[in-house]
């Protein structure tokens with residue numbers, strides 16, 4: 150029997166989960182001023198150690214996670230993260246460092262960061278990388294600030310427009326607004342790629358740059374990327390590469406070689422740190438030479454085998470985060486890259502692309518595919534057929550997946566595909582898992598024909614059933630209240 154009472158409801162006066170030795174030092178009641186001292190003990194739950202353990206283990210099992218089931222959440226790369234990354238990031242020499250320790254005492258950490266920077270430069274085709282940003286969106290903001298600094302420096306501060314295709318990730322326009330810029334959206338063509346004519350129409354001397362994901366969120370490689378880069382550069386703009394998900398290109402294609410000037414990576418998607426639980430993450434930003442002077446302070450440099458933090462960079466946009474980034478995540482990415490090596494990273498891309506094409510071809514028989522052509526690491530399936538023919542929505546379809554121990558894909562995004570389901574299997578799943586997923590999706594398509602009403606009630610087996618998602622976001626209940 151699963152015990153799901155909240156810990157406060159398990160409380161009984163006098164139960165204890167700890168044992169402490171007698172106090173053998175004088176009690177310093179006068180350390181705190183009288184008005185700050187508690188008059189009564191805090192109303193904490195009184196529970197035994199075993200109950201606390203069960204409480205937290207049960208809570209940890211209420212959610213689906215990539216460690217207990219398939220999680221094809223398109224664009225978000227929920228792949229298996231090797232546990233050795235965790236082991237290495239917990240080594241006391243890394244985990245117990247303090248950011249205020251001297252350069253002499255932190256040579257190992259500085260060397261790790263300097264080497265990670267080199268690897269990321271190599272993977273992205275960039276000249277330098279800052280490891281400071283703490284997430285993908287944070288990297289975007291930092292990258293846009295670099296674009297602004299670059300134009301300002303050249304007396305081009307009137308450039309305020311950033312072009313983003315309609316398949317772009319939602320964080321892109323949000324970052325543009327945060328940076329005080331203005332988004333100009335351009336449509337995709339009938340192959341799901343950038344419409345070159347539409348791009349030419351918006352290019353002028355007010356354009357600061359363009360933000361692109363390639364392969365884009367439809368899972369397609371932009372065939373005209375060289376031409377896109379040429380056109381944008383010709384008009385005086387810069388090219389920003391949203392590399393949150395680099396699972397399709399590692400070892401095969403480098404944004405720097407495509408013509409991009411700036412990129413960010415999500416170490417918590419591509420490079421071995423789990424995500425989805427709210428952090429910590431890391432969104433390093435790489436740039437070409439012409440943007441290096443503007444990178445955040447400090448940068449890590451090496452002279453005669455000694456590493457140091459360089460703050461003497463007058464054109465820098467300044468810090469974008471306290472200290473030096475989420476160091477533990479950097480250690481995991483370093484470990485991940487070193488464990489796989491160049492050949493291994495290439496194979497990640499190959500297997501990610503193979504797995505996505507495998508299930509796309511299988512599912513194209515029972516579901517609508519707006520763009521049916523080879524995909525990269527993800528593809529966008531549509532529930533349009535089930536909706537038009539049986540009144541079953543994409544929400545109904547994916548809620549049924551939960552009853553089979555599968556996390557729903559990203560849904561209703563990108564907006565240009567009706568009833569979208571954006572599926573990214575990742576390279577770490579076995580053929581058996583992929584086949585099982587296909588079988589479940591086919592079963593759901595069959596149920597949509599035979600018993601659509603049953604689909605509408607799912608999920609049946611999860612701790613909570615269908616939620617009022619908008620209500621939960623608008624009126625969140627964030628604290629426990631006693632029953633009755």
Ligand SMILES: *Cc1c(COP(=O)(O)O)cnc(C)c1O
Pocket residue numbers: 224225284285286287318320321362391393394415430432
């Ligand atoms: C996840 C993602 C982001 C944002 O990354 P966060 O770390 O969640 O801020 C940006 N762009 C794309 C394409 C992504 O998949």
